[in-house]
Amino acid sequence: METNVQRVSSNSKWESIVGYSRAVKKGPFVFVSGTTATDPETGKIAHHGDSYAQTRLIFQNIERGLLALGASLGDVTRTRMYVVDMGRNWDGVAKAHAEFMKSVMPAATAIQVEKLVDPAMLVEIEVDAVVL
Template sequence: MERKTASSGSPWENTVGYSRAVRKGPYIAVSGTTAVDQNTGRPEHAGDAYGQTKLIFQIIEQALSMLGASLNDVVRTRMFVVDIKRDQEAIGRAHQEAFYETLPAATMVEIKALIDPDLLVEIEVDAIVG
């Protein structure tokens, strides 16, 4: 099976050595994605979990599109949240808006921290095309 990769252009991809998304056959894995400006690497929507989640799903949607998929192909989401008690509703609302038709399997867990203190949530997804 052919392996294809997608890049968002984030400076972290080259620095750390990863792809935004990888497709092998019908399976696509999208790396953990945060609300970071893809040109500057700076966090966006500081303090706004809903705004960060909406931007994250836009970035994920672009990566899926590069590999011939869409949010409708997502079968699993994993959400890593710095303050789950405070932000679960806002993140959940943005998730519901992105997946109201397909309802993927989903996990939301609280973590200690992300790479930048302005980041509140990181999301990864798995998709299957076809």
């Protein structure tokens, strides 16, 4: 493993099964893996059926990963949102995204997906950040 690469884990069961880190920092670049509304205390998906509440929890989970690597939501340069059933869930996702990102205004992409790994997941978000 390279010494100039920092990794942080959230201890999600998926990290060891799939073989990935919650977030990785190399130089000024921070990459946060696809993040879902997993309750950090229980490891279970929270806020079933509520895309707004799930997205808020996702950004809180993302922020923990960023902070562990010396970054913040203010350093985010890109977000990618994977949304199940855009017609039903987009308004909640967009509202929560704006609450966390409106002052940052990162490049953003929203993609409708058929499903995510757990049927209770309505949205998954990944972010890239640059720390200067």
